[in-house]
Amino acid sequence: xLKGLFGRKKEHVDFEETAMPVADALYGAAxxxxxxxxxxxxxxxxxxxxxxxxxxxxxxxxxIKAWLFRIQTNLFINHYRKxxxxxxxxxxxxxxxxxxxxxEPAQVTIPLxxxxxxxxxVVGDEVLAALERLPVEFRLAVLLADMQDxxxxxxxxxxxxxxxxxxxxxxRGRKLLQAQLYQYALDRGIISGPPAEEEAEVESLxxxxxxxxxxxxx
Amino acid sequence: xxxxxCSDFRQFMDxxxxxxxxxxERAEFDAHLAICGDCRRHYEERAWFQQSLRPxxxxxxxxPPDARVRLRAKLAMATKPSGLKLWIRRLAxxxxxxxxxxxxxxxxxxxxGFAPWVTDAVDQHRLTLPVEVPxxxxxxxxxxxxxxxxFRVESPRFDENVHLLGGRLSRIGGTAGYxxxxxxxxxxxxxxxxxxxxxxxDLDLNGGRSRVIQGKDVEFxxxxxxxxxxxxRGPVAYAVTSDLPEEEFVxxxxxxx
Numbered sequence: 001x002l003k004g005l006f007g008r009k010k011e012h013v014d015f016e017e018t019a020m021p022v023a024d025a026l027y028g029a030a031x032x033x034x035x036x037x038x039x040x041x042x043x044x045x046x047x048x049x050x051x052x053x054x055x056x057x058x059x060x061x062x063x064i065k066a067w068l069f070r071i072q073t074n075l076f077i078n079h080y081r082k083x084x085x086x087x088x089x090x091x092x093x094x095x096x097x098x099x100x101x102x103x104e105p106a107q108v109t110i111p112l113x114x115x116x117x118x119x120x121x122v123v124g125d126e127v128l129a130a131l132e133r134l135p136v137e138f139r140l141a142v143l144l145a146d147m148q149d150x151x152x153x154x155x156x157x158x159x160x161x162x163x164x165x166x167x168x169x170x171x172r173g174r175k176l177l178q179a180q181l182y183q184y185a186l187d188r189g190i191i192s193g194p195p196a197e198e199e200a201e202v203e204s205l206x207x208x209x210x211x212x213x214x215x216x217x218x
Numbered sequence: 219x220x221x222x223x224c225s226d227f228r229q230f231m232d233x234x235x236x237x238x239x240x241x242x243e244r245a246e247f248d249a250h251l252a253i254c255g256d257c258r259r260h261y262e263e264r265a266w267f268q269q270s271l272r273p274x275x276x277x278x279x280x281x282p283p284d285a286r287v288r289l290r291a292k293l294a295m296a297t298k299p300s301g302l303k304l305w306i307r308r309l310a311x312x313x314x315x316x317x318x319x320x321x322x323x324x325x326x327x328x329x330x331g332f333a334p335w336v337t338d339a340v341d342q343h344r345l346t347l348p349v350e351v352p353x354x355x356x357x358x359x360x361x362x363x364x365x366x367x368x369f370r371v372e373s374p375r376f377d378e379n380v381h382l383l384g385g386r387l388s389r390i391g392g393t394a395g396y397x398x399x400x401x402x403x404x405x406x407x408x409x410x411x412x413x414x415x416x417x418x419x420d421l422d423l424n425g426g427r428s429r430v431i432q433g434k435d436v437e438f439x440x441x442x443x444x445x446x447x448x449x450x451r452g453p454v455a456y457a458v459t460s461d462l463p464e465e466e467f468v469x470x471x472x473x474x475x
Contacts, residue, residue, distance in 0.1 A: 177271070
């Protein structure tokens with residue numbers, strides 16, 4: 001079916017066979033980012049149209065998924081970001097509050113015997129709702145790492161930022177996700193536990209490596 | 219090199235979990251994990267959490283079929299200027315070769331172009347035309363057409379996954395002008411399948427991609443992301459149009475041929 005779309009020219013066939021299978025992954029990510037099926041569809045359409053236009057720039061044998069996600073992420077940041085309704089996203093105060101209260105994952109450790117009920121009652125739609133409430137820079141990092149399995153380096157290239165920034169956004173994004181789910185479980189009495197002390201500010205990966213190389217203790 | 223402390227371990231647990239560290243760095247983290255029960259509990263908790271969330275986050279969200287059809291249509295449109303560019307690029311080839319290419323092009327073009335009835339079949343398929351005889355019974359639909367058309371309509375009897383929705387009168391373009399046709403519509407899950415039946419006399423209905431299905435010759439045409447399958451039954455041509463994937467489409471056709 002697809003073959004007929006573009007005639008039989010090699011580049012068209014290449015595009016269909018290589019790029020089109022990524023359409024679903026692009027759509028899934030677009031939907032979680034934009035939270036609107038129509039906007040997600042528009043974003044994926046624009047991504048693949050652009051990819052088709054610049055198909056000659058794609059190097060065969062390199063990671064097609066990373067290449068397409070880079071295009072989509074850029075389009076999202078430059079053109080679509082403003083479209084996503086921010087009303088349901090955690091504001092700065094809520095982010096700080098959650099990070100402070102659940103700064104250490106183990107401070108709200110779920111006893112082993114309650115894990116199953118936690119999973120049963122919390123993991124599912126609530127995870128996706130919590131993901132969609134993440135401020136967009138954290139959501140992007142979590143989506144690209146945990147939904148699409150990209151490496152920090154690939155994500156850094158997509159977001160055009162240092163690897164350390166990816167690590168810190170991912171760290172905070174996951175923590176916020178975890179904190180929201182703990183809060184949800186606490187509110188419903190699935191788990192109980194006192195939130196606690198503050199954690200030191202996140203150090204960049206680069207600074208950490210330099211410090212280790214210099215042999216300094218913290 | 220200093221030994222790893224607990225706060226470093228916890229702060230950099232993410233890249234450790236994600237396999238971002240090189241062998242040497244990982245060995246340091248492994249060593250810390252082996253001697254520190256507290257960090258081991260933190261790590262175990264975090265790993266469990268990540269492991270539980272991953273399947274939910276990574277669960278695929280496929281593009282809805284109608285969105286995929288629209289995507290294909292957009293991409294098909296986008297290929298037009300690129301085809302033009304290719305021809306412009308080909309102008310750089312030597313003149314005798316170009317002349318030869320043009321001669322071939324002139325011969326090939328009429329076959330590559332879409333016959334008016336293919337265009338009509340796809341256009342009518344894309345419009346949701348109201349049916350004049352809403353019925354799920356093929357016999358009723360066929361009987362309704364009797365006397366309204368100069369030929370006898372036999373609505374294809376597809377398998378049980380294909381639901382007949384009804385029919386209406388229509389017309390279709392041909393080299394000898396328009397001729398009357400029967401338009402019959404079916405539902406297949408979320409897809410639509412339409413059939414246009416018309417008289418095949420004086421029409422050159424070849425030029426598609428031929429396939430033999432159930433011993434019958436079927437010509438396939440592709441236009442705007444839709445597949446049109448054409449077969450003849452005596453003096454009547456049946457053009458079946460759908461956006462289903464080809465193999466699924468073929469297996470449906472098999473049930474009616």
